Amino acid sequence: MALRTWEILKIRYCPQVSKEVGLEARLAYPAEWLPDQPPRVLAHRCSEALICNLSDRATCVWAGTNPAYDPFNEA
Ligand code: SF4
8 A cells, every 4th residue: 555644855944934844745655665666746835834824914835825935945
């Protein structure tokens, strides 16, 4: 049976919530171990996106309110 899990890819400080947040990916691992097959990425999310979705301000692409700003792409 395939395994599906959320894993943290990056951690960044986000000024919108004044703390560190994680960029997470939903990964699907194959049922059997195959050396040449990486896990499939099914989705991405921010660990604190729910807080931003409840805010009345435009925040970032992961909250779905500002597609022009992605805090995880900054150096
Ligand atoms: S959704 Fe965007 S603005 Fe909100 S905490 Fe996550 S990275 Fe920061």
